[in-house]
Amino acid sequence: MKRGVIIDHAILILGVLFLITPLWMAFASSTYTAQEIARDGMRFVLGDNFIGTWGDLLTGAGSMFTESEGKTGEVTAVSGLLMLKNSLILGLGFAIGKIAISMLAAYAIVYFRFPAGPFFFWIIFSSLLLPLEVRIIPSYEIVAGLGLVNSYTGLILPLIASATATFFFRQFYKQIPEEMIEAARLDNAGPIRFFIDILFPLSKTMIAAIFIIMFVVGWNQYLWPILMTTDKEFNTLLMGIKNIIYIMDDGKTPAYNQAFALAVLSVIPPVLIVVLFQSWFVKGLTESDK
Amino acid sequence: MKRNQFGHSPLPYLLIAPQLLIILIFFVWPAVQSVRLSFFLEDPWGLSRSFVGFDNYTSVLSNSQYHSTALFTLFFSAVVTVLALGVALLLAVKADGIIRGAKTYRVLLIWAYAVAPAVAGMIGLFLANQHIGPLFPLFNLLWDFDNKTDSADATFWLTLVCVWKQVSVNFVYFLAGLQGIPRSVREAAALDCQSGFRRFWTVTFPLLAPTGFFLMVINITYAFFDTFPIIDTLTRGRPGGSTFTLVYKVYKDGFLGADLGGSSAQSVILMVVVMLLTIVQFRFIERKIHY
Amino acid sequence: MSHLSLANIIKTYPNGFEAVRDVSVDIAKGEFTVFVGPSGCGKSTLLRMVAGLETVTQGTITLADRVINDLEPARRDIAMVFQNYALYPHMTVYKNLAYGLVNRGFPKAEIDRRVREAAEMLQITEYLDRKPQQLSGGQRQRVAMGRAIVREPEAFLFDEPLSNLDAKLRNHMRLEIKRLQRYLGTTAIYVTHDQVEAMTMADRIVVLNKGKVEQAGTPAEIYHDPASLFVAGFMGAPAMNMLEARFEDGHMILPGNIRVHALARPDRDEATLGLRPERITITRTPVNGTALPFQLDLVEELGAGRLLHGRVGETPVTVSTSGDGEVPADDLHAEFPAAAMHFFDKETGARL
Numbered sequence: 001m002k003r004g005v006i007i008d009h010a011i012l013i014l015g016v017l018f019l020i021t022p023l024w025m026a027f028a029s030s031t032y033t034a035q036e037i038a039r040d041g042m043r044f045v046l047g048d049n050f051i052g053t054w055g056d057l058l059t060g061a062g063s064m065f066t067e068s069e070g071k072t073g074e075v076t077a078v079s080g081l082l083m084l085k086n087s088l089i090l091g092l093g094f095a096i097g098k099i100a101i102s103m104l105a106a107y108a109i110v111y112f113r114f115p116a117g118p119f120f121f122w123i124i125f126s127s128l129l130l131p132l133e134v135r136i137i138p139s140y141e142i143v144a145g146l147g148l149v150n151s152y153t154g155l156i157l158p159l160i161a162s163a164t165a166t167f168f169f170r171q172f173y174k175q176i177p178e179e180m181i182e183a184a185r186l187d188n189a190g191p192i193r194f195f196i197d198i199l200f201p202l203s204k205t206m207i208a209a210i211f212i213i214m215f216v217v218g219w220n221q222y223l224w225p226i227l228m229t230t231d232k233e234f235n236t237l238l239m240g241i242k243n244i245i246y247i248m249d250d251g252k253t254p255a256y257n258q259a260f261a262l263a264v265l266s267v268i269p270p271v272l273i274v275v276l277f278q279s280w281f282v283k284g285l286t287e288s289d290k
Numbered sequence: 291m292k293r294n295q296f297g298h299s300p301l302p303y304l305l306i307a308p309q310l311l312i313i314l315i316f317f318v319w320p321a322v323q324s325v326r327l328s329f330f331l332e333d334p335w336g337l338s339r340s341f342v343g344f345d346n347y348t349s350v351l352s353n354s355q356y357h358s359t360a361l362f363t364l365f366f367s368a369v370v371t372v373l374a375l376g377v378a379l380l381l382a383v384k385a386d387g388i389i390r391g392a393k394t395y396r397v398l399l400i401w402a403y404a405v406a407p408a409v410a411g412m413i414g415l416f417l418a419n420q421h422i423g424p425l426f427p428l429f430n431l432l433w434d435f436d437n438k439t440d441s442a443d444a445t446f447w448l449t450l451v452c453v454w455k456q457v458s459v460n461f462v463y464f465l466a467g468l469q470g471i472p473r474s475v476r477e478a479a480a481l482d483c484q485s486g487f488r489r490f491w492t493v494t495f496p497l498l499a500p501t502g503f504f505l506m507v508i509n510i511t512y513a514f515f516d517t518f519p520i521i522d523t524l525t526r527g528r529p530g531g532s533t534f535t536l537v538y539k540v541y542k543d544g545f546l547g548a549d550l551g552g553s554s555a556q557s558v559i560l561m562v563v564v565m566l567l568t569i570v571q572f573r574f575i576e577r578k579i580h581y
Numbered sequence: 582m583s584h585l586s587l588a589n590i591i592k593t594y595p596n597g598f599e600a601v602r603d604v605s606v607d608i609a610k611g612e613f614t615v616f617v618g619p620s621g622c623g624k625s626t627l628l629r630m631v632a633g634l635e636t637v638t639q640g641t642i643t644l645a646d647r648v649i650n651d652l653e654p655a656r657r658d659i660a661m662v663f664q665n666y667a668l669y670p671h672m673t674v675y676k677n678l679a680y681g682l683v684n685r686g687f688p689k690a691e692i693d694r695r696v697r698e699a700a701e702m703l704q705i706t707e708y709l710d711r712k713p714q715q716l717s718g719g720q721r722q723r724v725a726m727g728r729a730i731v732r733e734p735e736a737f738l739f740d741e742p743l744s745n746l747d748a749k750l751r752n753h754m755r756l757e758i759k760r761l762q763r764y765l766g767t768t769a770i771y772v773t774h775d776q777v778e779a780m781t782m783a784d785r786i787v788v789l790n791k792g793k794v795e796q797a798g799t800p801a802e803i804y805h806d807p808a809s810l811f812v813a814g815f816m817g818a819p820a821m822n823m824l825e826a827r828f829e830d831g832h833m834i835l836p837g838n839i840r841v842h843a844l845a846r847p848d849r850d851e852a853t854l855g856l857r858p859e860r861i862t863i864t865r866t867p868v869n870g871t872a873l874p875f876q877l878d879l880v881e882e883l884g885a886g887r888l889l890h891g892r893v894g895e896t897p898v899t900v901s902t903s904g905d906g907e908v909p910a911d912d913l914h915a916e917f918p919a920a921a922m923h924f925f926d927k928e929t930g931a932r933l
Contacts, residue, residue, distance in 0.1 A: 004486075008384045009391075015381040016398040019457065022413050023405070025424070041422040105309040112302035113295040120306050127317045129565050131515050133537045134557040137544050138320035138327070161312035179667030181295075182634050183728075187681035188655035191296045197680070201671040220406035222519035223541070238408045238519075245412060245523050256422060263409045270404035275397055282400070285459075286466040 023267065030054070030261035037256035053257040057265065058084075078235045080265060087219055087236040087266065089152060094218025095211050097160035103203070106169035107195060111181065127162045132224060140227050150231040159224060165210055168284075172206045173199070209284025212277050216270040237266035321561065328554035346555035355531065356539070356556075363535045366449060367513035373453045374509055375502065378460030383490065385461075386468040396465065403458040407516060411523030414451035437525075441532035444525055448533055451524060452517050459512075460505055467501035468494070507571045514563070536560060583607035583643075584768050585631070585736055590640035592626050592792075600626040602792040604640075608785070611766045613759065617779035618789035619815070624772045627789070628738050631770060632661050645735050655684075660729035661738040665745060666721050668713040668728075674700075675709040678727050692731075699730040702761065719750045726758065730765065737762065737769040743778065755782060776816045780804065788812050810930030813855050813923060819888060822861070824896045825927070826854040835873070837894025842871050844919035847933040852924040858901040860921035863889065864914050872914035875900070880908050 025042050032047035055061070060079030108114075109121050132139065139158065148154025176199070184194045222238050229235070235243075240262050244254045274281050296302075331342045350356050385395045417423045418437050429435035429443075437443040471494065479493040515537050525533040527542065534542065540560060544553025585608040592601035601623040608614045616624040629635040631642055633654035642649050649657045660681075668677050675696060682692045700706040703723040713721055722742065729737050739758070743751045759782050762769050773779055779786050780800045788795040788803060788811075796808035807813035813821045827834040828850050833843040835854075863875060873893045881888035882904070889900040893915055900915065924933040 005388070008388050011384050012381060012388065012395045012399075015377070015384075015457075016395065018377075019399065019402045019454070022410075022417060022454070023402075025417070026413050037422055042416060042424055044424075101309040101312070104305040108302035108305035111295055112299075112305075114298060114302045117302065120310055123318065124306075124309060124313060127313045129561065129568055130317045130321045131564060133515055133518060133540060134560045134564065135317070135320040135324050136541055136557075137550065137553065138323035139316060140545075141323075142316060142320055157312060158316035161309055161316060163313075166309065177665060177667065179663045179665055180669070182632075182654075183661070183663060183667040183669075185634070185654045186632065186659070186661055187728075188684035189680075191299070191301055193684065194296075198669055198671075204671075216404045220404075220408075222406065222408045222522070227545075238406055241408050241412050241523065245415070249526075256416070259412070260416070263412055266409055267405050270406075271401045274404040275401050278397060278400060281403075282462055282466060285462055 023264070026260040027264045030257050030264060032257055034255035034257045037260075038253060042256075042260075049257065053261050056255075057258045057261045078232050078240065080237075080240075080262065082233070083235050083237045083240050083262075084265065086234055087238070088269070090155060090221060090225065090236055091215045091219035091269070093152065093156040094159055094221070095214035097156055098165045098214050098218075099207055099210060101160060102163075102165035103169050103200075103207075106166050106173055107199065109166075110170055110173040111191070111194075124163045124166055128164070136223075136227065143228055148228070150229050150234055152234075154228050155225060155234065156218075159218070159221065165214060168210055169203070169206070171287075172203065176202060205280065206284070208277065209280040209287075212273055212281045213284050215273060219270050237262060241266065324554045324557045324561075326554075327550055328558045330551050332550040342551065346551040347559075350552055350555045350559070359531070359534045359536055359539050362445075362532065363514065366445065366452075366533075366535065367510050369449050370452045370456065370513040370517070371506060371509040373449070374456040374460055374512075375505060377453065378457045379464050379498075379502075381457070382461050382464035382468055383494070385465060399461050400458050402455065403462065405455065406519065407455055408519035408523050410451055410455045411520040414447065414454075414520070415524050418447050439529050441529050444529055444533050448521065448525055452513065452520055455520065456509060456512055460509065463501055463505055464498065467498050471497050504571070507567060511564075511567055514560075514567075536563075584610035584612075584645060585770070586641075586643045587627070587631070588641045588643070590627065590630065590642070591638045592623070592630060592635065593638045600792055601630070604789070604792070604794055606787055606794065606797060608768055608770065610768055613762050613769045613771065613782060613784045615771045615773060615779040615783035615786050616789055617773055617776060617786055617815075618795075620774055621791075622789040623792040624774075624789050625740060628661075628740055628770055628772045631657075631736075632659060632738050633657050658735040659738055660732040660734040660736075661740065662725045662729050662742045664741045666713075666725040666742075668721060668724055670713050673710050673712055674705060674716070674724050674727075677713070677724055678709075678731050681728065681732055695731040695733070696727075699727040702730065703727050718746050719754065722746060722754055726761070730761070735768065737767050739769065739771040741773050742771075743773075744775075751778075758782065777818065780816065786816075788815065790815075806932075807855075807923065808932050810853060810855070810925040813925070817857060819858050819899050819901065821855045821857055821923075822896075822898045824854045824856075824893065824898070825851075826924075827851050835894045836896055837892075839873055839894035841873055844871055844917070845922050845924075847924040849933070851927055852933055853927050853930075854917075855923035855925060856898075856917055856921055858888070858899045860918060861898070861900045862916040862918070863900055863902060864916060865912060866914070872916050875913040875915040877911070877913055 025044060028044055028046050029037055029042045030053050031050040032043060033049050033052065036047065036049075037043070057080040059081070105124060109117060109124075143149055143154045143158060146154070148157070180198060180202075181194060184198055189197060220238065221236075222242070225234070225236050225239055226242060229239070241259075244259050244262070248254055328346050329341060329343060330339045331345065332339045381399055385392055385399065388395065417425045418429070418435075420426045420436075420438070426435065434440075435443050437447045475493065475497070479489050483489045483492065514535065517535065518537055518541070521527070521533065521535060521538050527534040527538060536556065537560065540553050540556045543549045543556065547553070587604060587606045590601055590604045591599070593599050604623070604627060606614070616627060618624050626635055630637050631644075631649075633649070633652060637650050640650075644657065644659070669680065672680065678696045678699060679692050682695065687695075696709070697706070700709055703726060705720060705723050705727060708716060708720060708724075713724065716724065722745075725742065742758070743754055746754060755778060758771075771778075771782060780803075783800055785797065786800055786803045787797045790811050796803060796812045798806075803812060803816055807816065807821075810823070814823070824835050828843055828846045831843055832840050833846065833854075834840050864872065875889075875891050875893055875898065877889055877891040879890040881890065884904065886904045887902050887908070889902060891898060891900070891913075898915065925931065926933055
């Protein structure tokens with residue numbers, strides 16, 4: 001019995017280490033200089049260049065790439081703060097936009113009897129069948145045709161329409177007792193008042209839960225921002241990561257310390273929100289599939 | 291739908307319009323275009339287009355590179371799914387059974403959900419980098435590890451990083467599933483069966499099967515589509531296109547390689563795959579609702 | 582003149598199911614009417630049609646001289662108490678009570694007056710700032726009542742409002758609802774499947790079965806003069822005893838070849854004989870030729886009384902007796918008084 005418990009803990013600790021070690025090493029390595037990492041590799045213990053690395057990253061002061069083999073890296077560092085801002089805009093815009101349109105659409109689907117309803121529902125459903133990866137080029141052409149390349153609208157708007165959150169709210173609304181709307185109708189509440197006075201307040205925890213999930217999903221968008229923005233003004237943290245990788249392909253050596261700092265920076269906000277609001281997050285994740 | 295609904299008015303149309311419009315413009319229309327383009331051959335400069343019927347499909351489906359990519363995708367998805375589910379199930383069962391520190395373990399095991407796949411890819415890249423990565427020499431102690439030129443090693447490492455990224459999600463679902471098993475059922479099982487191991491396989495595991503099946507679909511979808519950023523940061527198909535998945539190949543051929551028709555044909559084939567996966571998922575969800 | 586009238590109401594669902602088939606009920610002002618029947622009898626559908634939550638397929642509903650068939654629920658001047666209370670969980674008790682009035686544009690002072698008055702009446706004043714989750718079942722029930730009361734409507738509709746409460750509280754709330762309704766003098770329809778509730782609360786009972794009215798009348802009428810086998814069997818606990826009887830030259834013959842002198846008889850040779858358990862007398866010595874042999878199987882002690890379960894011939898019969906004296910054992914006889922005998926048609930169940 002006693003031994004079993006120890007083994008259980010050992011397995012869990014191994015699992016935790018498996019997950020945490022890579023990120024810890026990334027962070028530890030970000031507290032050295034680029035030269036130290038290039039010379040001695042990634043580190044496990046903290047160094048003393050934390051302020052130097054992170055200061056350079058956030059301000060964009062230091063070069064992200066060191067010269068190699070005599071080539072002078074074309075270095076136009078985008079400041080970490082700018083990328084942070086763009087990632088925040090993407091994460092927040094995605095989460096809020098998605099919640100707004102899908103709450104309304106789900107409300108229409110669940111609470112109204114209208115002839116085109118089922119048909120519309122299927123169109124919304126179809127978006128689940130069409131991940132971006134299978135329609136990359138035509139999607140790009142449409143955004144380009146609308147003049148939305150290099151704009152927050154082009155970055156966010158097309159992403160918020162997919163049906164995941166709509167299904168989530170639909171499911172939630174269906175669980176609200178029938179009597180709620182009946183009582184509201186007897187209380188002289190029309191559809192708009194019912195939504196504002198009753199449905200919205202009732203959905204608060206669900207909104208929080210889905211906000212957390214959607215913020216993470218939006219923040220972690222990768223392919224779409226790469227395709228839809230070319231201007232550095234719109235770089236997100238993940239695009240920064242992509243830039244490092246792609247420029248490494250050109251034979252340049254990145255400033256490893258900053259690359260690690262960038263990786264850690266891009267992980268902090270979403271991880272923080274998931275950890276701080278974990279009960280909502282878990283609820284949102286596990287109840288959306290019902 | 292609610293038994294008691296609001297009557298006929300323009301309001302529902304207004305409510306549903308934003309989502310519907312965006313989906314039509316940015317989802318349905320491009321998808322239709324993909325289907326259309328898959329029947330045309332476009333010259334590399336995009337100047338002229340000619341209708342070629344199913345030629346793009348036949349050339350895609352008879353292409354040996356496409357075959358090996360398809361095989362790789364299947365193999366890769368199967369391994370990622372099995373490993374990510376297995377590790378997560380083990381951890382969830384242990385975390386569920388433990389009394390002290392269960393909450394701490396939970397936090398320490400779910401945070402990785404929030405890590406972007408691209409970040410996982412980059413850290414993975416550096417960890418196994420031959421100049422700075424501590425794992426490169428470590429693996430070399432065990433065998434002749436070289437993820438830059440050896441496709442087996444590259445696949446191994448890519449798979450491991452992809453599993454790393456997916457364990458947290460699976461853990462969350464499995465733990466919720468375990469905690470959803472009624473206490474009375476566990477107590478009855480404890481009275482009926484002494485061996486904890488047997489109890490797990492005869493009682494817990496069958497009750498967890500719906501969650502497991504649901505997660506299997508989720509994980510296959512993940513391996514097919516959501517591993518894109520990991521591949522793009524970690525291997526970009528290297529060495530020699532041996533770590534392409536079908537999805538990555540669509541992007542590579544269409545966006546970077548400018549083979550519009552062939553890429554579109556691949557897109558359409560993928561759409562069919564997604565549809566099958568979604569249908570399976572929804573049939574399952576419907577069944578679950580009924581019970 | 583009736584205050585609330587349902588005239589030839591029919592409800593057919595799109596799938597063809599006929600939930601209500603030609604029901605007509607007239608309810609006088611201030612009357613407490615109970616719709617009672619087994620589940621699926623159409624009682625709730627009927628109530629929801631009055632509320633406007635279900636459409637009426639055919640027929641006319643009139644309230645205070647207005648045809649309300651096609652009015653929005655909110656315009657019908659009715660208030661409803663739901664089975665699960667349907668309180669708004671995110672609003673305080675005060676706001677729950679006030680919501681319907683706010684939506685109708687009542688002035689603030691008037692709303693406040695009505696809410697406080699209703700709260701006083703229901704003794705929930707101290708809970709006005711709480712949310713529904715912080716209340717007990719009985720308190721929630723009162724809030725649901727309060728929400729109806731503040732509206733000062735033409736009619737109250739109750740949809741099995743007590744079914745979520747435990748037995749003791751149910752008995753208590755039963756009285757309280759009845760008392761409040763008397764005090765306010767508001768016309769009320771109360772739907773329940775519990776015949777005890779129906780008997781104790783109603784001024785008038787409407788017994789429904791398979792979408793039709795079986796009988797409408799005062800509780801006493803329903804109990805003592807059931808119009809059909811269904812009503813006789815549904816109302817009253819323990820249930821009425823039913824025996825298949827045959828009549829032959831002044832004699833009644835029961836299954837098991839029991840033959841007695843017939844004290845009363847219907848106008849035909851075969852019928853179902855119904856007898857309330859408390860109207861049967863058990864004696865040790867047969868007084869006259871009308872006593873039937875009673876084979877006792879089981880005695881149920883109820884404290885205040887006793888139920889004797891046994892058989893007359895082949896038919897199970899339950900007799901309700903006072904609880905004093907020794908439990909009788911064997912060689913018993915049952916007396917069926919002529920006045921207590923009800924005869925029903927064997928096929929149609931109609932009273933003869």
